[in-house]
Amino acid sequence: MAGFVRNGGLLLALIFCVGIPSLQGAEAPVTVGQRGGESVALQEGIDLYASGQTEAALSLLQSFVAGNPQSRELPTAYLYLGRIARDGGRPEEALSFLERIPADRQDQRVRLEKGGALVEVGRAREGLALLQPLEEDALSPWERGRRFSAMADAQAVLGRPLAALVLLHQGMANAGAEERDSLWRRGHRLLAERLGEVELTEAAFMLRGTPLGEDATLQLAGKAAARGARDQALGLVQALLLRGTNFPSRPEAVRLYDQLAGRPWLQRALGVVLPLSGRYATYGDLVRRGMDLALEMHNSSAPPVRLVYRDIGADPARSVAAVTELADSERVMAVLGPLTGTAAAAAAVQAQEERIPMLSLSQREGLPETGEFVFRDSLTSRLQARALARYAVRERGFTGFGILYPENLLGQEMAHLFAEEVRKLGGLVVISEGYAETATDFGRQIKRLMGMDPDASKETSAAEAEKRKNASGSEFPPVNFDALFIPDYADRIGMIAPQLAYYGIEGVPLLGINGWNSPELVRLAGRSVEGAVFVDGFFRYSPYPFVREFVDRYFEKFGEEPSILEAQGYDAVGILLSILDRRDIRTRDDLRLALSMLQDYPGITGATSFDFQGDADKVLFLLQVKNGNIVQIN
Structure with missing residues (x-):
């Protein structure tokens, strides 16, 4: 403050020594070079003020006024000198600068500073008369905040604190982020001290x-x-x-x-909404087993956390009520689940409304887009398509692909997503054929994959085959793709793969989804799937030590081997527990932010991160049939 006073006094002395220039009709001739120099010097002072270097700005503006008494730019210099004086708590000095600006040059910004200075010297009504008519669109967000702040001060001086509070509220809605903080502090003081x-x-x-x-x-x-x-x-x-x-x-x-x-407002607890009754109860119970195992392991060596379960079946209304109860009555830090799509979608909307983090296990498309508090940790179709495409294109060097898919929701979705991911990597799906979900004969589709007409006569087909044989040197017609993607389940692959060999598609690598990961695959398809590669979110026979530990502990507790459902429940709880154990996590918003920044959590369903929308991005298990056994290859 002492620096402000010294510099302010120096400026006044300079002005009185050289005389106060009259701005009315100041039309002294100025050369282009001089004009340019003046503008540069003035702009430097303005830039210094904008960057917070007030004393340096003051010095430069003082020099500009003293050295350019006839400049047309003096009103701008006086405006910023007035702002600096107001910022330094010297409203009288601010007025002395602002009142030297001719009436016809007093724009919205000048009237803003003059009105604010009038309020600060106790002339609240005069200040309001200048401030109220100002047009918000003509002011920057910072200036709008300054205007509302000054008007609120005027109302407070006039004994109308509620009116002042409303103005501060309006200012917070219209000002920039920094000025909003200042308006908030003023409002907080007003509430605490005046009302x-x-x-x-x-x-x-x-x-x-x-x-x-x-x-x-x-x-x-x-x-x-x-x-x-x-x-x-x-x-x-x-x-x-x-x-x-x-x-x-x-x-x-x-x-x-x-x-x-x-007692604490937020409990050291996590809410869980699952279908524990009804048609999906079996799945809900398996997920719960994995969650309970993760909690048991955590609480044996760390401050305990509770899991608060709510059975919602697959009912969207029950899921909404459960999220509300867990957030408001149980005061849990976050919610896990649901599993089913419609229940998850309804729960996500409510979690966003309650501003409580939700980590869903549903594959429902678009779920994380509900809002910033909604996350998803599940083996989605897109995750599988992406992992498989990356392996095929980047590691195997394949560029052309065929797709043979069931004409149901899963098959059509996986075919579309795989083609999309392949294109992103520079590959191409050269042919795609669908078959009825209940089909047992795939001959027509296989012939099309081979470029043959399934309706041609036997003689024509034989002649075409002979022609291709002579051209290729192969006994069977070649295909024009490097690998074949079949998004179906093991029992169907058991029928499709042998027919591929029967019609002549041999030696072409087969690619599949997690539905292939079953002992039935090799039993039904035999050597027809030798070398086939597919992906999954969990592999109970993985050589990874942490996966083996989970499988062993689960078997010891429940007497059977776990599936991907138990593994997903185990990982979802583990992710949230790892965050809750951090000392910097005190609020739900802290937890939400930590989830959004999670990178490569070492889960048994794959190293897990969350993308910018809140969807899990995992390193999936790549599995291959080798010598009649399914083995992990990554």
Whole structure:
């Protein structure tokens, strides 16, 4: 502040020594070079002010005024000198600069600073008269915040604190981020120091759901606690926290709740919504087994965490109610599940509304796009297509692909996604053939894959085959792709693969999805699938030590080997427990941010990260049939 005063006094001395230039009709001839030099010097001062180097800006602007008494740029220099004086708490000095600007040169910015300075010297009504007519569109976000702040100060001076509060609220909605913080602090001080309980009640009602309105409720709760009305205070702060509004003084609200209730607001607990009854109960029970095993292992060596289960069947309405109860009544840190698509979609919307992180296990398309609090850790069709395409193109060097797919939802989706991922990598699907979901004879489709007409006569087919044989030197017609992708299950592959060999497609690498990962594959298809490669999110015979440990512990506890469902439940809980154990995780928003930044969590369903939308990006297991056995090759 002393520097401001010294520099300000120096400037005034300079001005009185050289005389105050009259800006009316200042048309002294100036050369182009001079004009350019003036503009550069003035802009340097403005840039210094904008970057926060106030004293350097002040010095440069002082020199500009003293050295260019006839410049047409003096109004701009006086504007910034006025701003610097106001920023330094010298409104009278600011007015002395601003009033030297001719009336016809006093634009919106000048009237803004002049109105603010008038308020600061106690001439609130005059200041308001200048500030209120200003057009917001003509001001920058920073200037809009400055205007609302000055008008709020004027209303406070005039004894109208509620009107001041409304103006600060409007300013927060229209100003830039930095100015919003300043407006918030002003509003917080106003609520804490100037408003009684009656006015606070009115402010909380008028501005409910906004940062200042929620702060008004917090101030009411604090006053109630101070006069011994504990139940009233607890009810107010609990209702405030349940609304889930994010506002700067929310940590204070949490501390007040903890003090009044004698327990933490957020529990060291995770909510789980699963189908534990109804048609999907078997799947829900298996996922729960994996989750319980992960919790048991964690709690044996770390501060304990609870899993709070809710059975939702596959009902969207029950899933919404469960998320609400877990977030508000049980006060868990995050929610896991659901499994089924419609229930997951409904739960995701509610989790976003409650602002509670949700880690879903559903494959429902587009689930993470619901909002920033919704994540998904599941083996999706896209994950499989991406992993398989990367292996085929990058590791094997394949460029052309055929697809033989069932004409059902899964088959059509996988065919589309695989073709899309191949194209991204520079490959091409040269032919794609579908078959009926219940088909047992695939001859027509296989002939098309071979470029043959399935409706041609036997004589024509034989002649075409002979022609191709002579051209290729092979006994069977060649195909024009490097590998064949078949997105179906092991029992169907057991019928398709032998027919491929029968019609002559031999030696062409076969690619598949996780549905191939079954002992039935080799039993039914035999040597027809030798060398075939497919992907899965879990492989119980993996050589990875942490996978072996999980399989052994699971078998010891339940007497059977786990499937991918137990593995997914185990990993989902493990991911959240690893985050909860961090000391910097205190709020749900902390947990959400940590989830979004997760990288390569060493899960038994593959190293897991989350992309920018919240969808899991995993390193899947690459499996191959070798000598009649399924083995991991990555």
